[in-house]
Amino acid sequence: MKDLNNKVAVITGAGSGIGRGTSLRLAEVGMDIAIADVDINGAQQTAEMVRALGRKAVVVKTDVSNREEVQHLASVVVQELGVPTVLFNNAGVVTFKDIALLTEGDWSWVMGVNLDGVINGVISFLPLMIESGQGGHIVNTASHCGLFPSRGLSSYSASKYAVVGLSEHLRGDLADSEIGVSVLCPGAVATGIVHAERNRPEIHGGPQIEPTDSKDKIGSSSYRNSDQVVSEGIDPKLVGEMVLQGILNNEPYIVTSLESKAPVEARLKAIRAAYEKPLIAQ
Numbered sequence: 493m494k495d496l497n498n499k500v501a502v503i504t505g506a507g508s509g510i511g512r513g514t515s516l517r518l519a520e521v522g523m524d525i526a527i528a529d530v531d532i533n534g535a536q537q538t539a540e541m542v543r544a545l546g547r548k549a550v551v552v553k554t555d556v557s558n559r560e561e562v563q564h565l566a567s568v569v570v571q572e573l574g575v576p577t578v579l580f581n582n583a584g585v586v587t588f589k590d591i592a593l594l595t596e597g598d599w600s601w602v603m604g605v606n607l608d609g610v611i612n613g614v615i616s617f618l619p620l621m622i623e624s625g626q627g628g629h630i631v632n633t634a635s636h637c638g639l640f641p642s643r644g645l646s647s648y649s650a651s652k653y654a655v656v657g658l659s660e661h662l663r664g665d666l667a668d669s670e671i672g673v674s675v676l677c678p679g680a681v682a683t684g685i686v687h688a689e690r691n692r693p694e695i696h697g698g699p700q701i702e703p704t705d706s707k708d709k710i711g712s713s714s715y716r717n718s719d720q721v722v723s724e725g726i727d728p729k730l731v732g733e734m735v736l737q738g739i740l741n742n743e744p745y746i747v748t749s750l751e752s753k754a755p756v757e758a759r760l761k762a763i764r765a766a767y768e769k770p771l772i773a774q
């Protein structure tokens with residue numbers, strides 16, 4: 493997608509972090525932005541920043557894990573701004589736990605926001621984008637945790653591997669259309685992601701102080717390590733520029749730093765090794 497001027501972008505999780513950084517970068521190149529988030533205050537602040545850049549901004553309080561709310565988002569966006577050219581399914585949450593201690597609420601919350609959120613975005617916006625005939629681009633936020641296993645992050649990684657797979661399939665299925673697809677796999681970015689529990693709804697167990705169970709050595713060390721690594725991560729505005737370039741060049745994968753290259757290569761090596769062993773005769 494080369495021409496974004498005067499077009500519309502829908503960005504979930506745009507009330508802070510990468511979603512806000514990307515909202516501002518896309519507004520700078522002339523896009524109007526629909527800002528969807530559960531955090532209405534953060535979303536309003538992003539909207540003011542977009543308007544200060546001279547573009548329109550619409551805020552819709554949306555829980556991306558809820559299909560009806562995402563469909564409502566789609567109808568408001570079409571009515572107020574028009575059919576979007578860019579769909580950025582970016583909202584995400586994380587919990588840090590030993591896999592044996594993960595509760596039903598942990599799984600439903602993490603998979604609901606990170607995976608169902610992307611599915612709900614695709615179901616609600618892709619038919620509109622195809623029907624409009626104007627072309628476009630979908631970016632789904634996974635993580636480098638969607639490319640190799642990370643201890644203490646099993647539910648998060650499972651959701652992000654699924655987003656990578658979904659995005660690869662979406663890109664293949666849309667290859668003959670004018671709609672491109674990228675999957676964003678960031679390394680550490682200095683945002684509020686480690687404190688995602690701040691927005692956990694009661695139906696999924698409510699906000700939990702990280703990690704409270706003294707038996708949970710894996711979760712605690714993953715939390716402490718991530719807290720430090722993420723706080724030293726890159727500026728989310730820089731990720732906004734990377735997302736813009738990914739859209740303009742229809743890049744399949746957008747990575748943000750080199751820290752994940754070695755673990756990704758180690759995983760690929762292990763998969764290759766499985767093919768090099770003699771197969772059991774069939």
Ligand SMILES: NC(=O)c1ccc[n+]([C@@H]2O[C@H](COP(=O)([O-])OP(=O)(O)OC[C@H]3O[C@@H](n4cnc5c(N)ncnc54)[C@H](O)[C@@H]3O)[C@@H](O)[C@H]2O)c1
Nearest residue numbers: 505507508509510530555556583584635680681683684685
């Ligand atoms: N920051 C990093 O180091 C990093 C690394 C890899 C991947 N990511 C991914 O980047 C994406 C953006 O996260 P971020 O780092 O900007 O963190 P962030 O916490 O600053 O932003 C996430 C936003 O999503 C919103 N959100 C949470 N639950 C929601 C829901 N149910 N519906 C709608 N919005 C919801 C939050 O209110 C918040 O504004 C996430 O998908 C995250 O998994 C981040």
